[in-house]
Amino acid sequence: MKGKATSFDIAHLTGVSQSTVSRALRDSPLVSEETRRRIREAAEQLNYKVDKNASNLRSQHSGTLALLLFEDPTADDSHINPFFLSMLGSITRACALRGYDLLISFQQLSYDWHADYADTKKADGIILLGYGDYLAYLDKLQKLVAQGTRSIRWGAVLPDQPDVSIGCDNYQGGQAIATHLLEQGCRRIAFLGDASSHYPEFFERYRGYAATLQQAGITMDPALQVDAAESTEQAGYNALETLLERAEPFDAVFAASDLIAIGAMRALADHNIKVPEQVAVAGFDDIPMARFLNPPLTTVLQDTKLAGETLVDNLLCLIRNEPVETHLLPVKLVVRRSSQFSQPADHV
Amino acid sequence: MKGKATSFDIAHLTGVSQSTVSRALRDSPLVSEETRRRIREAAEQLNYKVDKNASNLRSQHSGTLALLLFEDPTADDSHINPFFLSMLGSITRACALRGYDLLISFQQLSYDWHADYADTKKADGIILLGYGDYLAYLDKLQKLVAQGTRSIRWGAVLPDQPDVSIGCDNYQGGQAIATHLLEQGCRRIAFLGDASSHYPEFFERYRGYAATLQQAGITMDPALQVDAAESTEQAGYNALETLLERAEPFDAVFAASDLIAIGAMRALADHNIKVPEQVAVAGFDDIPMARFLNPPLTTVLQDTKLAGETLVDNLLCLIRNEPVETHLLPVKLVVRRSSQFSQPADHV
CATH class of the missing domain: 3.40.50.2300 (Response regulator)
Structure with a gap:
């Protein structure tokens, strides 16, 4: 094995998820004694060192990103727009590959949705996705950004927009x-x-x-x-x-x-x-x-695959306090x- | 207005989500003082009585259902199977209409996924969905049920299955x-x-x-x-x-x-x-x-719309300790x- 062993290596060796490894190494009672023992043995075998700072940091995290979908869930037509469905699939997959769960919340534009994510630790950050009248929710977007919630929006680049957005050209x-x-x-x-x-x-x-x-x-x-x-x-x-x-x-x-x-x-x-x-x-x-x-x-x-990956990767940058810029992805005729x-x- | 006012009526009147109303009525610091004041006024106006039991019960809940997708997220083909995508959309919508968020987690069959949901309060219950070799994850399903996690599986009805399942015929x-x-x-x-x-x-x-x-x-x-x-x-x-x-x-x-x-x-x-x-x-x-x-x-x-609704409604029954039975939904040529x-x- 190259480089330092990580909790993912232990997860792979023991056949449990990385979050179970984290929990076990923090001696969480949520993990059975037997599993904790197996994980400690694997950590020893791999000469794994717990990085206390990283561990503390990680335990403040939910391991979850949120996706807010703006669409009327009460619409007669029961099927989600296929483009959004494809984005939903691609974002779900991109999260999975990066070890994150995805919390999906349908929101009515008129609701006070930004308040649900202020300091609730439900999610480390939010992706906003949906058609709907942008001007009708701009003030809530401003509040979301002002309250320090990490968020990234799928959509057009606009003058004076309060947030980071990624869209296609x-x-x-x-x-x-x-x-x-x-x-x-x-x-x-x-x-x-x-x-x-x-x-x-x-x-x-x-x-x-x-x-x-x-x-x-x-x-x-x-x-x-x-x-x-x-x-x-x-x-x-x-x-x-x-x-x-x-x-x-x-x-x-x-x-x-x-x-x-x-x-x-x-x-x-x-x-x-x-x-x-x-x-x-x-x-x-x-x-x-x-x-x-x-x-x-x-x-x-x-390209919904690229779009999902770009949204997730840029949101993870924001969460790590790394710089992120609004930009457009190329399209293809x-x-x-x-x-x-x-x-x-x-x-x- | 007919009948007793509910927290949903207050949500409607004040333009915030029901969870924000619940939080405000518990005087949660997560809701701004001004919003709490508006909500208390609306509650008074509607002659709303806080049901202490219901309120306690609700505050133990995450307001979230989990969806475990069994599919290999590392597959070359980046697109989720359209049938699953349609189920994903329908389950998301059914959750939204019932006031629940949906936490989606891609899981590899080989992982110890059931441990992630034991007592973590991430979700009130789990829906399991996916192709994949049933015999390869049967033992984990048994552990999930044994640890008391409320779950419902989309799939075939099988002899001696440990869980409740709903599938199509x-x-x-x-x-x-x-x-x-x-x-x-x-x-x-x-x-x-x-x-x-x-x-x-x-x-x-x-x-x-x-x-x-x-x-x-x-x-x-x-x-x-x-x-x-x-x-x-x-x-x-x-x-x-x-x-x-x-x-x-x-x-x-x-x-x-x-x-x-x-x-x-x-x-x-x-x-x-x-x-x-x-x-x-x-x-x-x-x-x-x-x-x-x-x-x-x-x-x-x-019928993925019916399937999504039936899965969510039956899981909510399980969560309320109401009886639920394994059954099949009709199909149509x-x-x-x-x-x-x-x-x-x-x-x-």
Whole structure:
């Protein structure tokens, strides 16, 4: 074995968790006498030295990170948004690999949730994740930071934000989709999704798209932007219906999320409008089902594995009082058949 | 307002969480003086009486349920199985609606995980969820139950099991798929999935399928069962390759999970074998992408929303010392195009 033995080595040797080793070496009554004996023997065998400072420090820790999900748990639709579910899975895994449990708490934006984490030792730090109106919870975020709770937020980088945030480069993603659709020959590209500072991630996607169209000399037509504040299939379906009612021509749809795109594709099919032959469609997220759609959906990949790891690692830095900076993760354009109408269709 | 006011009513009125109300009424220093004052005023206004017994009882509680996930977090494939992810979402939501946080802990089967929950007050009770060799962790389950930890397991009902379990009726699901495939005229129905007592859920699906074929007078051919102990696309792809190498004719594939079915369909496509025209395919779970596959996948729906709610509600019964019984939830056959080869194909 290289280097000094750690409590993880003892855990590995004795087949118990690292937290059980810590507890046993502190002679905690929560560990059975026999297990304590086995762990002491293994520690001796590995020539393990208890670092008193580290041990004291560790015993103040909960070994737990918290994840606050902002979403309405009473919503009719019983399924969590697949992008969040994927983030949930990736954060859970990243915690597991770093020896932490994850405490998940659904919170209503209107509640006084920050108070639950002030000095309760429930968790060493908090990750905040969720859609929802950012401006509606900004004051609570400020209180959370002011009370010294270590936290990191998934989302857009904003002027004067009180906290550290990590997000994906939504602006770049919006640019990439718009550039791709222009290359396909589209000129009347509708945007389905809220485009206001209440929903900063959608707004950044919109801004990247709008800047790209303007650079290409296209005048923005407000009739081609339809709100869809919720990221659901139904919101996408309704937004597309609204777009059709406006009776303005369009040759492409950029949906602010894949779920919105799926709903829009369903509405297009109901009106016998062919994708991609008559209208190109693109989404955002690359949720697992995007590649299985018919036609498969062009979208922007947010790397949820990297995102989960980055959130957890940066929060652990904050907990160790190491410097952490707000930053954006790169995104990747994923071109599939839903947007390629310059290509011959399969059945021709 | 009907009936006696509760701490939830105070929470609603003051815009804080119920746990903050509880804390404030116990004069906890964790709640700011101003918030305590607001809560006391609301309590007075609502004529709220503190139930001393309930309050004492509640303060012994963590307000948290734990979810132990058995899956290898170091696996190369970084994505959690979509069925588990869906269960994770549904359990999280069910906890939220009942005012509980959820503590998620990934555990390796080989670790001494039960010790982490003995008297630590981390959680009021535990839900166990995961694939993995049941026989490999049975002894730890026995210790968990013996030490008095309230727990409930998602999975098959087994002879002499030490704990309470809730699962879906995998046997009935296997019967439903086999009956449907027989009705489609299939006679050589392969089974892709482990069929041993190490993986009781897959085994039950196999047993329901085998009993149905035997009742129909079909002699079981061992060459038509291929192991796929992991529930992954790759395992399904490999299992189908193995089946083809055996050079035994087959007219249908029943995959023990949708992921295995997706891999098998990919392998069939690579061999230019048409689904459903040449081989009917069915899976199990009804993961979100099943309906988007090409062709859409016939499968058995496990209602993860109901499952999550039932697990949480039964665990809360155990915590309140109310009787709880091991039982199975019904499943539902979902027929889609992948198995309907008696029907004319779309392009004919």
